[in-house]
Amino acid sequence: MKRTILVAGTMAFDTLETPFGKREKILGGSANFFSLAASNFTKVELSSILGSDFPKEHIEYMNSRGIGSSNTEWVDGKSFHWVARYEGCMNEAETLETHLNILPDYHPTFDDKAKKCEILFLANFHPEKQLHAIKEAQGTKLVICDTINFWIQNNFDALKEVLKRTNILVINENEVRMISKELNIMTAAKKVLSMGPSTLIVKRGEYGSFVCRKDEIFYVPAYPLQTVIDPTGAGDTFAGGFTGYLATSKDYNSFKEIKKAMLYGSVTASFTVEGFGIERIKTATMSEIQKRYDEMLKMISL
């Protein structure tokens, strides 16, 4: 079974500095990372907004990987541009500049084919627009959603409405604490689960992640790497590998399948951080992903 995933999110330019170097205006954006990761598993339909400076060849490349772009709008103006720096263990990005540019003009509307997609992934963007996207995607049976601290602080009411309509929430541990106003991560997770999502994935950077439901929990480490070049996009490619695997699963509600998807998410993300921007995740093959999956399974098995 191979369901098409509808993803709504940003396509961007990133200017990044890590201990391993600096890159100016390389391709990034949550929907970009997510789609490239997920396209190893299944077809993806991309909803986003692009400025006139965004390279057409990249969209053509995405098309060649089975990522449809008919729900992607080109507008006059500059694309979204993020400038950030990572230091030391690179556990956190320090945002230096955020140039929204054409991003405020993004209003997710889907064509009939997109509306029929069974799985919707909402990358991080304005919760009111996420809510609109959920209403637009009428054929959706599984809503997987991300968000960040900015919306928790500034648009919490809209975000709460999104949570009510979300099946699987994929956020990092600080966001879990912010939403719940609880320090203890288990207490925080339980509170977030009471706000809507039946499944919560808590990302913990180099410490891996866990997924929990009311009475179930499963832990996955990050795939161990001796070379981490740039963590940008790790969370989005985690979500891409996770959602990608679920889209091929007979029963995406089964916790057993969710657990496998967690492993696929984790190993898919491990390729992203091995290069700047999308350069390494572009070259990762399904057999490479499967090899790391098998290794990872050994690392958590008695």
Add this chain to the structure above:
Amino acid sequence: MKRTILVAGTMAFDTLETPFGKREKILGGSANFFSLAASNFTKVELSSILGSDFPKEHIEYMNSRGIGSSNTEWVDGKSFHWVARYEGCMNEAETLETHLNILPDYHPTFDDKAKKCEILFLANFHPEKQLHAIKEAQGTKLVICDTINFWIQNNFDALKEVLKRTNILVINENEVRMISKELNIMTAAKKVLSMGPSTLIVKRGEYGSFVCRKDEIFYVPAYPLQTVIDPTGAGDTFAGGFTGYLATSKDYNSFKEIKKAMLYGSVTASFTVEGFGIERIKTATMSEIQKRYDEMLKMISL
């Protein structure tokens, strides 16, 4: 099979403040935590130094749990006293005062029975004394060792000699980075493994731990708790549960047994943090430990 473990380390008074309250001069010390944890699995022989202010009843209580104290020396003066505070997520203790008191007079010497113990655990103390203890314990076949940042900074040469004679090193991730002078944790771990120990356990606080050898790695989460009162002694009781299980194992060199021991270490530590000082680990029973072990196994199994 039940081997007796010889442990050398501190018995102390701890004055602690956490978000959950303050306790003055409660019982602590690495050998104390370790012994109580390990005594759930097997007999322990304790080597330590005690001031005249240390409560005799506690040593009698330890004896009643199968912890021998004939290698423990009472001296005139005050016992070692540590004053510390934990804030927020309690990931790190802030040391406020360290009163060594009689601790510098500790010179580990063992009686004939102790010298015959097959397993030696060296809790954190001066590396020159750890080295002396290894030479004293002539019957030892398995040396498991801990250390802290202070010795890495101030007695690195002696510590390197200890590492050469250590089979299993149990330290936290910052210590791994300090010893190796490497930021990437996998690179750091490989470098530490090249310095002597064939097995390295890396403790990561609330993120659990991993154990690695040259070509093997295994990850264990921390047992999820909604109530963490005081993290003091978590690392020592982890080591106690880990070493305790290994002492009962047919083949403590097998990685499969090491992996099981990691799980026992992790769940044993989970009791410690549920109360101040030793109050909760004292009441933990083997059936409670086994119950959490079984739960934990499910949390990492597909």
